Amino acid sequence: MDYRIIGDSCLDLTPEMKKEGKIRIVPLTLHVDGVDYRDDETFDQKNFIAVVAASQTGPKSSCPSPEDFKQAFGEDDVPAFCVTLSAELSGSYNSALLGQRLSQEDHPDKKIHVFNSRSACIGETLIALKIEEYAEAGASFEAIVEKVEAYIRHQETFFVLDNLETLRKNGRLTGVKAALVSVLNIKPVMMATPEGTIEQCSMGRGTKKALKKMVEEVGNKVSDFENRIFGISHCNCLERAIFVKEEIEKRYPFKKIVIADTAGVGTMYANDGGVVIAF
Template identity: 55%
Template sequence: MSYRVIVDSCGELTPQMKESGIFKTASLSMEVDGFHIPDDETFDQADFLKRVAASEECPKSSCPSPERYMELYKCDVDRVYAVTLSGELSGSYNSALLGEKLYKEEGGEEKIHVFNSRSASVGETLIGRKIQECEEAGMDFEQVVETVEAYIEEQHTYFVLENLDTLRKNGRLTGLKSLVGSALNIKPVMGSTPEGTICQLDKSRGMKKALAKMAEHVAKDAVKPEEKILAIAHCNCPERAEAVRKLILEKVKVKDSFIVDTAGISSMYANDGGIIVVL
């Protein structure tokens, strides 16, 4: 193995990615009522959601330190790639860049590139898999970087949540016009901008109709979908995720698809019942 891929813990690694030995996680952490929760293999989603539901305070998150990234860069490989949450939504990207700078100042010689996913959750997962695909195709370091950056440009992220409270209270919806109140059961269909910020794409009354609207946007925006993988993450709602996959695949043909349950940070922002789609 001559390369390593580091994905911050907002990106859910599939079982195959975990078993490969190629992928490593830079863990973020969360806090609920002063209780510290690392977003690592010890994360208990059911316990976390229970704590959030019982708390009057909004949960908060912290990104990996530059020193943590430095530790992950130190390995017996020639090339290291890091994939982080959108730089517009988290400090993880800047932390990874600073870790690279500090590591090289100490004499680190590996080639390192930090990818700003401009996405989150399974958007990061797909970018990690694209890096692996490029490496296995025999591309050199510069070719991998160029190909993956182009892939990021074409990627689209969508989500529908039961509520946007955590995103709003943690300042992740800055610049958005006021959203319709939940009392009317209006569910906004949200997405990412090319810069990696959050935008509202649509809205509908009720979750089922909102998910159908999201599927329409996925199909409309898809760029060469037959060459790409459809990824869906859900927070404690596998049946809903399967229904969304079916809706999308009725409208567009893709190379492959997979569904994962959200890890810690994605669970924190998606909340119980949230769905995230990336293509």
């Protein structure tokens, strides 16, 4: 069937996905010290990292409007699937639902489903790939929704960041955890809960030890590696992403590993050197 896949701009595209152009991205807007940065193809990651590092107040973001999502769904009856940031972390999911309502007012027969990823970054990416897999295999709209919602319920997301300040300033973490990172060089291994919130599950002294701890957590969560794609998002630190990939390959036989650099929203929260994994 004909179909569309839409993601908000926290969905990190791999180089291959960018080349294929099958996924339409609806950008969030990032704000730093009164300046707006649109999270689209014009986003300059290195410049944004420098701007955030110099800011005393830190960055914030605003989600796309319902009208933005409506336009992405298309002015026709082609079925559309949308993947957004965790509803616990952003208003993007609710905005997409309103966009769905607007679209279906004009096109009552149009099928649209908005997936709350309960994740972010590469977690959203893997969900989009799963939608594409089922759609290309000829599954019905209803079957895709059922299968992908089940996939989301069993997906795991972890991350290790050098800098937790943005998460702290935006109310996602306590100040104590952020202080541990800056003062003691303790790097927490964080994870997404089934509800899409964030909690700490482990920690390591220094980034490399924390990344290894994160890799160890993978084996505690799943065993059906051969049926899963493993995803890595990194913020301006490809060497760390490759290190994680190599550590994963030593231990677990995932059927495929994909790597993406963070777009604007992922860069805002992960900060320079952050690594996010999902599987």
